[in-house]
Amino acid sequence: MSxxxxxxxxxxxxxxxxxxxxxxxxxxxxxxxxxxxxxPKNYLVWAILSTILCCxxxxxxxxxFAAQVNGKWASGDHAGAVASSEKAKKFAIAxxxxxxxxxxxxxxxxxxxxxxxxxx
Amino acid sequence: xxxxxxxxxxTTRGWRGVALPAATAAGAVAAVAFVGAVDPNQAGHYPTCPxxxxxxxxxxxxxxxxxxxxxxxxxxxTALARNPFTxxxxxxxxxxxxxxxxxxxxxxxxxxxxxxxxxxxxxxxxLAFWVxxxxxxxxxxxxx
Numbered sequence: 204m205s206x207x208x209x210x211x212x213x214x215x216x217x218x219x220x221x222x223x224x225x226x227x228x229x230x231x232x233x234x235x236x237x238x239x240x241x242x243p244k245n246y247l248v249w250a251i252l253s254t255i256l257c258c259x260x261x262x263x264x265x266x267x268f269a270a271q272v273n274g275k276w277a278s279g280d281h282a283g284a285v286a287s288s289e290k291a292k293k294f295a296i297a298x299x300x301x302x303x304x305x306x307x308x309x310x311x312x313x314x315x316x317x318x319x320x321x322x323x
Numbered sequence: 324x325x326x327x328x329x330x331x332x333x334t335t336r337g338w339r340g341v342a343l344p345a346a347t348a349a350g351a352v353a354a355v356a357f358v359g360a361v362d363p364n365q366a367g368h369y370p371t372c373p374x375x376x377x378x379x380x381x382x383x384x385x386x387x388x389x390x391x392x393x394x395x396x397x398x399x400x401t402a403l404a405r406n407p408f409t410x411x412x413x414x415x416x417x418x419x420x421x422x423x424x425x426x427x428x429x430x431x432x433x434x435x436x437x438x439x440x441x442x443x444x445x446x447x448x449x450l451a452f453w454v455x456x457x458x459x460x461x462x463x464x465x466x467x
Contacts, residue, residue: 242436248416254449255384255409259374262384266446274439309370 242276243288245269246295253298257305261298265291336430344424359395363388383408383453386466405466408452 247269254262268291276284361368374382386406393402394413402410426433456464 240434241432242434245442247437247442248419251412251416255387255406255412257384259382259384263446263449266442266449270439270442270446273436273442276436277439305370305373313370314367 243272243285244292245272245288246291249295249298250291253295253302257302258298261294261301265294265298268294336428340427340430341424344420344427348420355391355395358388358391363392380457381453381465381467383449383456385456389466404463407464408449 245268246265250262250265250269252262253259253265268287271287272284272291275281275287363369369388372382372385374380375385384406387409390402390406390409391413393399393405394410399410452464455461
């Protein structure tokens with residue numbers, strides 16, 4: 204699983220430059236962390252739940268994004284951490300949807316024509 | 324120019340703060356009670372793991388329902404035999420839940436960030452578990 208266009212960590216003491224190119228107002232002194240300093244959610248619980256309960260590939264990818272959130276936050280790349288957090292959130296929602304649809308398909312199509320092979 | 328501090332997010336604490344953890348706990352108890360009552364050892368109660376059905380190999384989650392069923396009946400040995408990773412996960416979630424409730428009760432912001440290497444270790448552990456439980460001779464890791 205690769206990084207999707209990770210911006211490099213901002214230089215120490217400087218402000219982050221958004222990819223759009225607009226010059227941000229210079230922040231005096233030091234970097235103010237976005238959002239009042241709360242690290243973004245990494246949705247690790249959802250990643251683990253989808254790994255062991257329903258959607259293995261989505262779960263494994265979610266663990267990668269969760270690790271990216273924490274790694275980028277710790278290295279000062281707060282915008283990157285927020286971006287990884289958004290991806291982790293999308294994957295968590297995707298696993299929930301896939302799990303729900305799978306359960307519905309099972310209940311509608313498989314249960315009525317049940318054979319007795321295997322179990323989870 | 325002055326440094327503008329972001330206004331601190333309004334914190335909820337006390338009983339209102341722990342409403343979300345309480346709802347989560349209620350959902351978890353309901354789910355565990357269901358899996359405890361509807362036996363996953365009997366075919367037809369739950370869908371077969373799609374990965375197992377398609378490939379014939381165990382995935383890291385195979386046996387998790389049977390492990391939760393065993394845990395619901397306080398049978399830790401059987402739970403470990405079905406899926407040891409699930410048992411570890413339950414322990415980890417329980418610890419995280421206690422930390423979460425305490426933080427919400429006190430209305431504190433989340434400040435701790437687990438080191439990334441720990442999460443990459445978790446990833447490596449899951450992948451290793453996935454491979455090893457399919458290796459002949461390592462069946463103690465598999466539900467079989």
